[in-house]
Amino acid sequence: MTIQFNEETFRDDYSFHNSARAIKRFPFPFHEDSYMYSVNMEQHRGGPEGSVYENRFDVDEHYLAEMRDRAMVLADDPLRCQSLPHMTLAGWDLLEVIMVSKSEDYPDLFELHRDGDRWRWINKPMGIDDTFTFLDETTLPYGPMEYITRQAQGDFCILDQRDEMLWMDAGMITTQADWSLDFDIGMNFFEWHAPVPLAHELGIFTRALKFLLNIPQGAPARRLNWTMTVNPLLDTSPENYHKWGIQKTSLTPENVGSKQHLRVELQTFFRLPRSNALVFPIRCYLIAFQDLVSMPKWGRRMHRVLRELPDELATYKGFIDNRPMMLDYLSKFDDGQPTSPGVWPDPETEPPLNTEIRNHTDGNSVDHNRSA
Amino acid sequence: MNTPPQKSRPGAEQIPVVVSAIVPLNDLVTRFEFCRPDGQEFPPFSGGAHTVVEMRDHDRTRLNPYSLTSDPSDSSIYAISVRRDEQGRGGSLFMHRSVSVGDAMNITYPVNLFSLDLRAKKHLFLAGGIGITPFMSMIAQLERMTGNWELHYSVRNEALGTYVDQLRYKYPNKVHVYYSDQNQRIGLEQLLDGQSLGTHVYVCGPTGMIDQVHGAAAAAGWPEEHTHSEEFLAPQPGKPFEVRLCKSELTIQVGENESLLEAIERSGVDAPYLCRGGACGQCETDVIRADGEFVHRDHWLDDEQHSSGQKIMPCVSRFLGTLELDR
Numbered sequence A: 001m002t003i004q005f006n007e008e009t010f011r012d013d014y015s016f017h018n019s020a021r022a023i024k025r026f027p028f029p030f031h032e033d034s035y036m037y038s039v040n041m042e043q044h045r046g047g048p049e050g051s052v053y054e055n056r057f058d059v060d061e062h063y064l065a066e067m068r069d070r071a072m073v074l075a076d077d078p079l080r081c082q083s084l085p086h087m088t089l090a091g092w093d094l095l096e097v098i099m100v101s102k103s104e105d106y107p108d109l110f111e112l113h114r115d116g117d118r119w120r121w122i123n124k125p126m127g128i129d130d131t132f133t134f135l136d137e138t139t140l141p142y143g144p145m146e147y148i149t150r151q152a153q154g155d156f157c158i159l160d161q162r163d164e165m166l167w168m169d170a171g172m173i174t175t176q177a178d179w180s181l182d183f184d185i186g187m188n189f190f191e192w193h194a195p196v197p198l199a200h201e202l203g204i205f206t207r208a209l210k211f212l213l214n215i216p217q218g219a220p221a222r223r224l225n226w227t228m229t230v231n232p233l234l235d236t237s238p239e240n241y242h243k244w245g246i247q248k249t250s251l252t253p254e255n256v257g258s259k260q261h262l263r264v265e266l267q268t269f270f271r272l273p274r275s276n277a278l279v280f281p282i283r284c285y286l287i288a289f290q291d292l293v294s295m296p297k298w299g300r301r302m303h304r305v306l307r308e309l310p311d312e313l314a315t316y317k318g319f320i321d322n323r324p325m326m327l328d329y330l331s332k333f334d335d336g337q338p339t340s341p342g343v344w345p346d347p348e349t350e351p352p353l354n355t356e357i358r359n360h361t362d363g364n365s366v367d368h369n370r371s372a
Numbered sequence B: 001m002n003t004p005p006q007k008s009r010p011g012a013e014q015i016p017v018v019v020s021a022i023v024p025l026n027d028l029v030t031r032f033e034f035c036r037p038d039g040q041e042f043p044p045f046s047g048g049a050h051t052v053v054e055m056r057d058h059d060r061t062r063l064n065p066y067s068l069t070s071d072p073s074d075s076s077i078y079a080i081s082v083r084r085d086e087q088g089r090g091g092s093l094f095m096h097r098s099v100s101v102g103d104a105m106n107i108t109y110p111v112n113l114f115s116l117d118l119r120a121k122k123h124l125f126l127a128g129g130i131g132i133t134p135f136m137s138m139i140a141q142l143e144r145m146t147g148n149w150e151l152h153y154s155v156r157n158e159a160l161g162t163y164v165d166q167l168r169y170k171y172p173n174k175v176h177v178y179y180s181d182q183n184q185r186i187g188l189e190q191l192l193d194g195q196s197l198g199t200h201v202y203v204c205g206p207t208g209m210i211d212q213v214h215g216a217a218a219a220a221g222w223p224e225e226h227t228h229s230e231e232f233l234a235p236q237p238g239k240p241f242e243v244r245l246c247k248s249e250l251t252i253q254v255g256e257n258e259s260l261l262e263a264i265e266r267s268g269v270d271a272p273y274l275c276r277g278g279a280c281g282q283c284e285t286d287v288i289r290a291d292g293e294f295v296h297r298d299h300w301l302d303d304e305q306h307s308s309g310q311k312i313m314p315c316v317s318r319f320l321g322t323l324e325l326d327r
């Protein structure tokens, strides 16, 4: 299907919004009514038609707006894109895998014509038609990684693999959840994960590292991660905390449904063929609470997950202070009925919200008929 | 997590291929070239990568790793170079005797456990005998990137110098060959001593040679991460033994000429693997009970783990006695 790209922003007036289709395909991360950190890795080779898992690199209605936002972030702070000198080949690898995947998966939007090393790349949504020489940096306006990631949604970390270890040696990071490429560049896997609580005790990182080191070419993997963001902000970087951190205090019982967003990262891992590096695309999806609860199952489950979440995790994810207000809001969408297993919204089979037996009786009438 | 669970299959993804050429290089080594039956291109790969070749030898399936010796930028073919090993368990003999041009086979996507450190200012390659194979693709890759490299290659005699002529012809100033029957030796100490800072050394060859290079580099004060090695471990034959697979509730016999991993697979149990050469760690298996003696041959577990008797790498290691595994 052809995609209708949204006219929207991730800053100032925050006109970001999800269409009915985008809500339905949102990658809700909780497969049961509780959550514990785990590696939860699976193969990344397709998924149900129309889902965000279907293609190697998902393109959706936010594409153009996200690319505009990235260009603005880079104009302010060029260090969001860095590549150590030995990572250029990996940058070409990434350019190749994205161009090949997108032209195969979205032939109406992207075209790649290859004649030996002479490549022509057409990106119709962005109005780009460039001819260049593969592996010759002088024929592109930017380095290969920067060139292609200015045209691909999500952040990208390129990890060099040496001495049984992964090294954060290149990246395009403009939509990150509170970490900094400029700080992490050159670090190894354990160093850049040092701030994550609980996971170390569980030995999760040692196992995850072993898994990642062995990701073979031709068999990419994926997992989901999540956090919370007030306002649909893509750029929640430490560099700009002074701008966005303060927004967390702007949450009120009246605006929590529209301002509070669940932020889900679809993390994928691909072995890069020519450099043997690993690329780690982190694709961010945002959904306002009021849209989330339009799927009755998600409303019930979100409430239960947040209620049970250990304090350490709520603190680490940065919403411990707002949690009572979030729970207050979500409780109106939890009538105590059981939820079906799995992450899918199941709108046809899940019972609508029962306002009579909902466990929160504050007397306010609740608009639960949004699921048009 | 979200989609119907997709169990990852053990080993890397396979590619169906057709044998397109068989070229004897000398008395022992033969080059096999593969193309794709659908005429598609092969995926690009990185210098030093190997592929695991599946051999259907009557009722048994062998899976042997071989370094890719073709040029990584040539996506029309993949090539491997196989040394005939009369003492081995038969994989190389199968390749030499039973494979013909036009045969359909399966090989895996490239896997690289011996990749170039692209930070190096210079790559110094040390090869012994058939250990030349991973360097063939590394050299091709570096030539294309105009990387700085040098090869020191020790062979038994002139007749067995696999790829010597080709390498000398193409890179007369970068290739140095040593014939052991003429008492020529790579002068390690001197060679390492004369290198500029930022040089990385890579060695592939017999165990003795690898140990020597590691020792010499350490003695010369080279940082450990500047020395890279790959040993082409093939599972060795050994006395048959019995293994209880506790999770699968099966008891299996490991034959003289098969590896523990192969015996597990033959019994229909899926076991993880990647390199099948004791280097990647993927096949690591917990031991539940062991009555007898371990024959550890892998490069993955450290000495302490080896002597603990709690883990085994079934792709290359064996056991004398009876063993119970968590598989």
Ligand code: FES
Binding pocket: B272, B273, B274, B275, B276, B277, B278, B279, B280, B281, B282, B283, B284, B298, B300, B313, B314, B315, B316
């Ligand atoms: S399969 Fe790689 S170590 Fe056993």
